[in-house]
Amino acid sequence: MATNKIKIFVDAHVFDKEFQGAQTFIRELYTRLLADHPDLDIYFGASNTANISTIFPDLPKANILPYKKRGIGLLRFVFDIPALIKKHQFNFAHFQYVAPKNSPGCKYVVTMHDVLFNDFKQDFSYLYRISRNLLFGNSIKRAHIKTTVSVYSQQRICSYYNIPETDLHVIQNGVNDTLTQFHSSKKEAVEIVAQKFGVRNFILYTSRVEPRKNQLLLFNKYLKLELYKRGIALVFIGKESIKIPALTQLIKGLSDEQKKLFYWIKQVDQPDLAAFYRACRLFVYPSKAEGFGIPPLEAAICKAPVLCSSATAMQSFHFFEPYMFDPVNEKDLERKLSLMIHSPPSDSFTAKVAKQVQQQYNWEKSSNIFYNLIQSNYNS
Template sequence: MRKIKLFVDAHWFDDPFQSTCVFIKGLYTEIANDDRFELYMSAVDVELLKKEFNYSDKIHYLKYNSHSKYYRLAIDIPNLIRKHKIDIAHYQYVSPLIKNTKEIVTIHDLLFLDFTNLFPWHYRTVKNFLFKRSAKRSDLVTTVSNYSSNAIIKHYYIPKNKIILTPNGVSQDFFRDFSEAPLPDIKSRYNLKKYILYVSRIEPRKNHISLVKAYVENKIWDADTKLVLIGREDIAVKELDHYLNELPESLKQNIVQLKNIPFEELLSFYRNAALFVYPSIAEGFGIPPLEAAALKTKTLCSNSTAMSDFSFFGNDLFPPLDIETLSLKMAAKLKEDDVLRREHLSKFILENYNWKVIASNFSSDILNLFSK
């Protein structure tokens, strides 16, 4: 049997690194080593793409001619598929104008349809048209959670048998032996002793305000414990800005906001946190709490939307808008001695959110599609 020519639209790596990049990198780092496939990946910045995939010689790196999404979707992709005689193409959310091969479309979430108050009208209208068209035209739809699968069925009337679950995995970096290669000393560098951590870009649905209020109102800062928020601001949150500005200077000093943290430092922040809290209101998946738990860090996680799949967190799940409950859980968790439970959680995540297993299952789905 000849190799299946598989094309992956990797333009996401031309923009600031995000969860979609994590998904593509995790999945195709594994599939690149599968001899049943001949893998083609395309972006404008080919050198960066090569670096992300460790300069793998098992990938054909193709260059887009323009950063314009219109040019990419209307001209670049159809031309590349035709030139290289691609068998199957994989897109995130949106497929090109012309369909000239079999298509797989991954829709990570439809949060803008379930939480219309959190997204502008123009954003909702454009995304809905493009996502719906792509999903209906594709030969196979994949998504990352049961919540997102149900949303696709509900909003786009896609048959359940056309949707497959391909969840995010947790990188092996979170399970490695750190005694062999110690992580950066972030406590000295950032003048930290004990701290609570939240890793997420800033926008309304990420719900930083509930965590900050729980931290302030429960006077956790009084126990010499800081709050560290890591992530860039994507959408301004006026309520959060106003609340932080009204705090006394002595208290503000205990809330540390950082962005553009190098990966090794980020690992160190995760691993050294006294507690990781993930209060997001809406997610298509929600990987940071899994990363924290993989590193055996105490973790509290929202029980909303896709995070409801994380039933293995048990009593460490909480309703994200219930600040009183969050405050009580934070105080209790900081005092809790649960080393054995955290060991079990880390092992569970390694076994169930493993890119090798996820890629193997996805490869089988590709083969089934190719044989049709």
Template structure:
């Protein structure tokens, strides 16, 4: 029987985030390995999905009628699956209440960090997601996650045998390893387009658990702007953490050295990552943590948190720190600035290339779920 898989691609409707990258890279690789599989992508912003998958003959696009998430997942999508007679359907975090008995339901729960770091999330946020995620994890046919850390936490907190959870790790797109701009070219581009130079970079959403405040405070306390450095923060201000308001209150001399950009496209993101003096990732909690790997793939020095799923990124040692230890962070931050030329960036690049490949994740889905 021909595999016909429906993919809920509503992640392409909003801000750029890890879920979008996961779906894009995973299915690009699946199509490359087995172009015979029929894939239907459902989204409100079909145009955005077509930018990545429009050239493939085995792909079709379904325009959602509803913009309301609950109506989409619980009413509209079940009707689409029935009409298309899909053999499989892939969702992120939540599956519909009503299941088609002829269709196998796949879900990727990327993380349940809201339980381990409950003080970072509201009570209602945690209650709603725990109810939906636990129900989904029990009812789906195939449960996926993106790291061993998340696998263990989902198993412990939702009482699911680890043998019933498959890991399809996030990885790094091949075009990061094929990027052909020099550091000088990227720095000139960023300076010309954004007016930013000699910058320390952070990439991810602005919210408390991402811990940008640690980076900002050290930048300010060490008066790095007086040493010619600038700070670039790229990411949407999702939870209104107050970080940006704090920056706005700084004196103009300091404030002009700190730049927040809500979102950049893929091409400019690579230029930013490639041109950075160093990349700093002080997050307290990640279900995976792609940005430091992308920076490392581009031979940029990385100072990275060593907790939750990021514990696996030990190749960044000695610039690998506990985000709750400010003294350790301050010491390593100043050290990496002084010693960045001594880091074996080629070795880090090579480890990331071997260890984080989308083909590995695609084959888990193809061989264990789709059995293609």
């Protein structure tokens, strides 16, 4: 006897923008759900429908719903999304951070990744904080299913918006194992990066460039330790999402010797990203604030030596010990950076960390938790 499929609408407007963590969350979560749960009928809404087709190549075209291109993106919540929910009679609608007014017959799932704008007010404008608290707070309170990506974010969100922790479910990010399948060895990855980007013997940091990500701290320590004099390069991969005047000035003031060994690459594809992770001498992640923190875990599964911040959500990454540091304590970073350059962790240590990350952070586990939440709410 045939059963009706559960119809889910996903607001996928984040794929219309520059890369951010919410893209990884939606892409990986729904890739697993589409593969493992044929009883779900999943639709995506976005302005760039071609991009959705690329990300989910096996998805029927009819399941990709276009938003009208408007000057103000939030208008999709007023016009496009309510109309689509009404037309298609969705059982659930999944939103990141912000949801429209509730629609009859449709249960809302809201994933709020963090409230870093409240915890680190100095890195966000007053208007940004006020508007996000109004929109995000109202949305998470109204949601039928409330989710976030880490225990740290769960605690902070519940504290700010007076939500019982039992009502906010943790669907943590996983790490995409495909990164480990692109290159057969570190030697191969080293040659790929050298031939394609002209870089060898380098320290790596991947993430958007903005103040809380703390690229400036790493750069200052790299220069203070004079690692460039040892032929060690520094590589940033990520677009600048918030201007950092001090970083701009630092780069302008580099000597010719220093400039030759600094590389800022705005974006690379997955195979090249995997090659950078695999080829790097050291991956350093000095971020002050993360709702989760995917890059050091990606580096770890590629068996890169990782020196990671212990702040916010990353305090859960115990497997990196003793190679963790407090980003507020600059001497701690400087000491451990120097230590790892001179005495890097063994291959057996990095292999052990890779295994722990893969076991603890995988999308199969997370998608099963999400699926069970959908099932239990569908039947209630």
